[in-house]
Amino acid sequence: RRSGQYTMNHDHSKKTPDGASFDRSGSQDSLDELSMDDYWKELENIHETRGNNHEERVALVVKEPDEGELEEEWLKEAGLSNLFGESSGDSLESMVFLSTLTRTQKAAVEKRVETVRQTMRKKNKQHQIPDVRDIFRLQNDSKGKICDGSEPSTVRTSENKNEIQDGTKGPKFSLGTDEQKSPLEDMPFSDTDINLEISFAEQAANLKDSSVGKMCKGGGGETLLPNFRLPKDKTGTTKIGDLAPQDMKKVYSLALIELTALYDILGTEFKQQKAVKIKTKDSGLFGVPLSVLLEQDQKKVPGTKIPLIFQKLIAQIEEATLETEGLLRIPGVATRVKSLCQELEAKFYEGTFNWENVKQHDAASLLKLFIRELPQPLLTVEYLKAFQDVQSLPMKKQQLQALNLLVLLLPEANRDTLKVLLEFLQRVIDHRDKNKMTLKNVAMVMAPNLFTFHGFGSKTIEQSEFVMAAGTANVMRFMIQYQKLLWTIPKFIVNQVRKQNTESQKKEKKDKAVKKLLKKMAYDREKHEKQEKTPNDADVPQGVIRVQAPHLSKVSMAIQLTEELKAGDIVARFLSQKSGNVQTLKKEEVCLYEIGGNIGERCLDGDTYMKDLHQLNPNAEWVIKSKQS
Numbered sequence: 001r002r003s004g005q006y007t008m009n010h011d012h013s014k015k016t017p018d019g020a021s022f023d024r025s026g027s028q029d030s031l032d033e034l035s036m037d038d039y040w041k042e043l044e045n046i047h048e049t050r051g052n053n054h055e056e057r058v059a060l061v062v063k064e065p066d067e068g069e070l071e072e073e074w075l076k077e078a079g080l081s082n083l084f085g086e087s088s089g090d091s092l093e094s095m096v097f098l099s100t101l102t103r104t105q106k107a108a109v110e111k112r113v114e115t116v117r118q119t120m121r122k123k124n125k126q127h128q129i130p131d132v133r134d135i136f137r138l139q140n141d142s143k144g145k146i147c148d149g150s151e152p153s154t155v156r157t158s159e160n161k162n163e164i165q166d167g168t169k170g171p172k173f174s175l176g177t178d179e180q181k182s183p184l185e186d187m188p189f190s191d192t193d194i195n196l197e198i199s200f201a202e203q204a205a206n207l208k209d210s211s212v213g214k215m216c217k218g219g220g221g222e223t224l225l226p227n228f229r230l231p232k233d234k235t236g237t238t239k240i241g242d243l244a245p246q247d248m249k250k251v252y253s254l255a256l257i258e259l260t261a262l263y264d265i266l267g268t269e270f271k272q273q274k275a276v277k278i279k280t281k282d283s284g285l286f287g288v289p290l291s292v293l294l295e296q297d298q299k300k301v302p303g304t305k306i307p308l309i310f311q312k313l314i315a316q317i318e319e320a321t322l323e324t325e326g327l328l329r330i331p332g333v334a335t336r337v338k339s340l341c342q343e344l345e346a347k348f349y350e351g352t353f354n355w356e357n358v359k360q361h362d363a364a365s366l367l368k369l370f371i372r373e374l375p376q377p378l379l380t381v382e383y384l385k386a387f388q389d390v391q392s393l394p395m396k397k398q399q400l401q402a403l404n405l406l407v408l409l410l411p412e413a414n415r416d417t418l419k420v421l422l423e424f425l426q427r428v429i430d431h432r433d434k435n436k437m438t439l440k441n442v443a444m445v446m447a448p449n450l451f452t453f454h455g456f457g458s459k460t461i462e463q464s465e466f467v468m469a470a471g472t473a474n475v476m477r478f479m480i481q482y483q484k485l486l487w488t489i490p491k492f493i494v495n496q497v498r499k500q501n502t503e504s505q506k507k508e509k510k511d512k513a514v515k516k517l518l519k520k521m522a523y524d525r526e527k528h529e530k531q532e533k534t535p536n537d538a539d540v541p542q543g544v545i546r547v548q549a550p551h552l553s554k555v556s557m558a559i560q561l562t563e564e565l566k567a568g569d570i571v572a573r574f575l576s577q578k579s580g581n582v583q584t585l586k587k588e589e590v591c592l593y594e595i596g597g598n599i600g601e602r603c604l605d606g607d608t609y610m611k612d613l614h615q616l617n618p619n620a621e622w623v624i625k626s627k628q629s
Contacts, residue, residue: 068119104201201261236608244600323434332362391471443477568606
């Protein structure tokens with residue numbers, strides 16, 4: 001039977017969109033039979049545990065969308081629902097948003113608006129649907145020029161849709177950097193550098209048209225995973241968690257549009273799945289939605305972002321030692337795991353559960369059970385398929401870019417829990433000399449737990465499991481190996497957020513923006529208004545910034561900007577003062593924040609060059625405060 005499974009898997013390697021040849025790193029050839037064995041064994045263990053409590057399961061139904069429904073939903077998710085429907089007139093904010101999009105992003109929006117328009121015309125709905133061309137024409141008229149001063153790029157109608165990668169049709173859409181070269185010239189020198197300054201979809205469009213675009217194949221042996229790295233960015237790397245919630249909302253919309261544009265360019269279908277709401281447990285540990293778990297956990301431990309049971313199971317596994325051979329691969333005893341599960345449900349929150357008797361392999365089985373039992377997958381119903389489809393993208397770099405955008409799209413609770421899981425898996429791999437669990441083995445064992453989901457109607461999953469096996473294991477491998485890169489917000493997206501904020505501020509009365517900031521910051525009202533009127537505070541000369549720490553110290557510092565001055569230097573200088581609450585603080589507990597100007601709020605990475613950042617956001621205020629818990 002097993003050889004049959006391999007064949008199915010092998011056949012799959014030929015079926016890729018547009019007949020593109022499949023990156024061998026995603027096919028079964030690149031994974032030795034032993035490690036594939038781990039995958040099938042894990043699957044058997046899962047079915048065994050599932051069989052025990054099969055009658056309790058409520059299958060999650062994934063709804064097949066009607067024509068145009070997907071696109072309508074997509075536009076809503078992207079924050080562009082006011083381009084159609086009753087509220088189609090009220091789209092000033094959308095116009096600002098559209099004005100900051102790249103050519104490939106605009107094309108993705110146009111394509112969806114066009115589909116919705118045609119569907120609604122068919123259904124003869126009374127909604128006023130603007131013509132796609134009018135949306136962008138309107139936006140260009142209202143702007144005159146795109147915010148960096150270049151002429152608006154011409155809007156493609158259906159006749160010239162295919163000229164998307166052709167820079168000759170109207171000027172290049174610019175992200176407003178001073179030295180605007182063509183994206184191709186700007187491509188990083190090294191194949192392993194991840195360029196975060198230029199839209200991923202634009203890079204893919206340019207690669208498609210250039211000789212550079214020879215797809216880098218090569219077997220997917222563990223040693224052959226490229227050593228991808230992020231070149232240093234003088235204005236600082238932005239990590240998830242560094243930005244304020246209102247800017248993260250914009251990041252979400254941009255990431256959704258960018259991912260769709262990338263999949264469009266690469267000829268891969270991007271479909272968000274929709275789950276029909278089902279009744280779920282509203283208390284307990286296993287089979288409870290993440291949001292419900294966190295709500296009950298936050299009553300016990302305010303501010304906790306990871307379910308307590310999840311944290312405890314990981315701590316329990318680590319307590320024993322991560323050197324145990326076959327850790328995560330060898331299952332616990334099924335009957336014992338089941339009774340532990342029931343006992344935990346009854347005693348965990350009361351604090352009467354006795355952890356001393358829990359064997360390490362049982363704890364590992366409980367951890368995997370917790371992930372599988374979630375009523376919706378950890379990678380979410382919406383995006384599980386998109387995570388799986390990453391394997392069909394032609395280049396490893398593009399697979400990584402797509403995963404980066406998908407992580408940005410996950411709800412906060414799912415993303416935070418996934419991060420803790422991946423960090424734990426990396427610590428297991430760090431002991432591979434003793435526990436014999438390499439990156440490949442861990443990926444093989446964990447993939448079925450994250451990617452095979454009881455809800456998607458068992459039949460389709462059963463068949464596709466064999467087809468997907470090596471591919472999902474490969475995606476799992478990428479997520480573990482490149483987790484640090486995946487939690488970075490690409491600079492081109494941060495730049496687009498900055499642009500939106502700048503444009504919105506121009507459009508709104510300055511008054512409103514000031515009020516928002518006043519609420520946000522615990523500053524003295526009069527002082528703040530005085531600074532609004534005179535951005536270069538009378539007592540702050542040119543080339544000097546004032547750094548305040550209202551919650552920590554009465555002292556503010558005037559700092560002379562030099563070419564080499566970094567955010568970390570300012571924090572160190574501040575901590576060397578002995579005033580206020582400063583003595584008790586550690587370097588990792590505080591952050592220098594960039595607040596206002598063209599960003600809501602951003603916690604700066606220590607290597608940020610302040611002079612470069614000050615040029616990018618001259619109206620920002622600089623505040624040292626404790627990191628958001």
